[in-house]
Amino acid sequence: MAEPVLKIENLVKRFGGLTATDHVSMDIRAGEVHAVIGPNGAGKTTLIGQLTGEIRPDGGRVLFDGRDITGLPVHRRSAIGLARSFQITNILADFTALENVALAVQAHAGHSFRFWKPAARDATLTEPARAVLEKVGLGARADIPAASLAHGEQRQLEIAMALATGPRVLLLDEPMAGMGPEDSQHMVAILAGLKGDVTILLIEHDMDAVFALADRITVLVYGRAIATDAPEAIRSNPEVRAAYLGEDQDA
Ligand SMILES: Nc1ncnc2c1ncn2[C@@H]1O[C@H](COP(=O)(O)OP(=O)(O)OP(=O)(O)O)[C@@H](O)[C@H]1O
Incomplete structure (x- = not known):
């Protein structure tokens, strides 16, 4: 198995009494499209903010190519190859x-x-x-x-x-947000064309896009990563269905 290019270890972020990131661990493998899904307020944006360096975690570590970048400022992360979509x-x-x-x-x-x-x-x-x-x-x-x-x-x-x-890793926070079906499909085709060139961490509410693009999916619920697996396995995971996928996806 390839070494993860990005490794998230036991990450914790609290806002007052709320734990927005609750001991999240994830491995992002080189070359994969790794999607993070979850209901509104699950902590997806907070997680990505800790990867870009905009939000400082209260605990845990982020490793890029084996190097601890948890305390690295935003511009230094982008310089070493971790880019957020503008x-x-x-x-x-x-x-x-x-x-x-x-x-x-x-x-x-x-x-x-x-x-x-x-x-x-x-x-x-x-x-x-x-x-x-x-x-x-x-x-x-x-x-x-x-x-x-x-x-x-x-x-x-x-x-x-x-x-x-x-970049070696591209962080995409809702690239399909506000798009109609035609533009979304176009964006899916563009992102599919980047596969292999760059590793992608994708946060997206559009489940058609997620299931079309992702090699693996992590499901966040109330700040916790409840499952990471291939799309088919996520779709049939009972805990995921109960927490999220079985519900009406209005977002
Ligand atoms: N700066 C902040 N101060 C206080 N609470 C915050 C802050 N940022 C986020 N939160 C809270 O942390 C939780 C996670 O929010 P976050 O925006 O990361 O979720 P999300 O999964 O990205 O949601 P959405 O799908 O709606 O974008 C929410 O309960 C939110 O209200």
Whole structure:
């Protein structure tokens, strides 16, 4: 069995009297799409926040490639290859899709001396940026200002900006949120196309998307990981069905 690229050990996060992450342990294997599902308030966003470094755990550890990164700040995690998908709010509306991705490449490279040269004309930035836009299906939209992209395309651009940093692990917090069925299916196809290139930890309410993409699924309920297994096994797990899947999935 391959070594996990990301290992979560006994993670605990409390908000006052509420234990939002309750001794969660998970192994994310290199190359897999690992989904985390659970009802509203189960602690999915809190968990991802502890992986990106935005939320500091009260206990437990996060290991990336065997290295303890529990205390590492956000930017250092992204520098070592753990990237969170950008949110639409990070997109610069007046800049083209290509410029946005080129700036993400530049920010990751961290060479401030490049600032004198516009990112959009620097081939060392635009070439990788174009390649990433192709990967997410935005190759033909590279020169369109971000503000003029459709909502679904802006979500594709978020993924492109995260991929621009060349991550080994991509953390995706509800990439299908607010999408209609057509855009969701398109996003599933894009994420399926990334399989093998990058390890993906996916938090998503859209169960069709989760079951189409995930190699393994962890189910969180009240902060606890009650099961981690292959999709078929999760679907038929009685505890999971009782806690979650059997219920009306309104989200
Ligand atoms: N900063 C905070 N302060 C206090 N309580 C919080 C805070 N952040 C989250 N919580 C609580 O922790 C629990 C887990 O919340 P979290 O947002 O992680 O769940 P979730 O599974 O992502 O939910 P959803 O599916 O609705 O996004 C909830 O009860 C929430 O109210």
